[in-house]
Amino acid sequence: MKFSIERAVLLKAIAQAQSVVERRNTIPILANVLIEAEGDGVQFRATDLDIEVVDKAPAMVEKAGATTVSAVTLHEIVRKLPDGAQVQLSDDSAAGRLTVAAGRSNFQLATLPKEDFPVMASSEYGANFSADAGTLRRLFDKSKFAISTEETRYYLNGVYMHVATGEDGQALRCVATDGHRLARVDAPLPQGAETMPGVIVPRKTVNELRKLLDDDEAQIAVSVSETKVRFATPEITLTSKVIDGTFPDYTRVIPTGNTKKLEVDAAEFARAVDRVATVSSERSRAVKLSLDEDRLVLSVNAPDSGNAEEELAVAYADEHLDIGFNAKYLLEIASQVDRENAVFLFNSAGDPTLMREGSDTSALYVVMPMRV
Structure with missing residues (x-):
């Protein structure tokens, strides 16, 4: 096998393949990428037996063939080569070596037989x-x-x-x-x-x-x-x-009877939760939401580290409600909102809360409350 390929093209192809490879495995061949050169292209195949990725790239193939080589090592070499370099790969199956050459750089890498490489069985897709x-x-x-x-x-x-x-x-x-x-x-x-x-x-x-x-x-x-x-x-x-x-x-578990509606600027809400959660205990990360008419107070009371409180102007017209959540969960859900407003629908302090993005119902999120 012998072919030459542009460094940027090779790096992109090998990066996708090597990320599938498990760093620690007991089967040496699974640390390798299968390189197959034929026609006017080359393909790189990697697997961990659960996932298989095949990446095709254009190349100047002088001699068709196939071999396997350490995916991580090859990726590191190509990553460190200068931009714009033409990389030539040729294998000597008798010696069990793959030569990687670019400009004045030359590497000899150990290979394993291509026959040992496991190819995922094809499936009948319904x-x-x-x-x-x-x-x-x-x-x-x-x-x-x-x-x-x-x-x-x-x-x-x-x-x-x-x-x-x-x-x-x-x-x-x-x-x-x-x-x-x-x-x-x-x-x-x-x-x-x-x-x-x-x-x-x-x-x-x-x-x-x-x-x-x-x-x-x-x-x-x-x-x-x-x-x-x-x-x-x-x-x-x-x-x-x-x-x-x-x-x-x-x-x-998706509640249907939640009627207490809070509408809040999603980015502002996320920033406020992040600020007050700074003093929350690592273990519980509890943040309390106190709701009154058009007013939301976020508070954290952590006996070990202190307390924090922040008030936000919101749209809320129902009865007073105190409810607690894990700050991490609130932040992760708020970060999903692409629109300006997040809409929360509550029932009581002990029931799951529903969240959606403004009037868009194609995405919805449920979060369980916690005692605060």
Whole structure:
């Protein structure tokens, strides 16, 4: 195998691949990236056995072939090469070495046989559809903060993507919850997604997927089966196993009778919560909200470190209410609001609170209160 490629193109391709590779693993081949050169391009394939990413890049291929080499080492080398450099990669399979040359720099890297590299079995995808990157980014970005990190409840360690009935008919919906807060985000259902099975997309896959979604206008080909999900652009294909478990019936925890309505400037609210939470205890991070007509007082009382209070002008016309929340949860939810105003709907100090962005009902959030 022998080919030359521009440094910037190689860096982009290898960066996506090496981020999938687990730093600590007991199977040496999983630390490697499979490089396959053929025709007028080269592809880089990396896997951790749960996720597989394949990145295609244009290159001048002198001799077709394939080999595997340490993904992290190759990425570090390419990252440190000067901008604009032409990088030549050639392998000597007899010696088990890959030569990386650019200008006066020359590296010899150990390789492992390409035959040992595990390729994820292809799956029969029951649903295939196309969605623009901006839509998918909104669905996953606005829901992923609520993914649980508790390994025992593994079925909550991802985003549940499924077809649901929304305000305007059928919708593509993403839901995540950790038991303390819940995020539910809808988008119009793309053509071809109607038969899609509901799948739980793992946290690592959600983070890797984010790198494919930078260009709002790009079209992402999505394929879903009971066990796998695949997201593809012309250059990159990300395939992942889904979490084998049943996502709980989240509709039961979304309150429907909350009538006490607070409307507040989302950015102002987030800044005020952040300021008063400075003195809250690390363990509870409790912030108290005291609501009266058109007035909100945020307060923290931490016997060890002191207390803080801040008043905000808000739109509120119901009876007095005192309710406490974890400051971190309030900040994370407030940071999801793209519009100017956040609307909170309360019932009582002990009931879950609903939050949405202004008049937009396509995204809603639920947060559990805490005693203060």
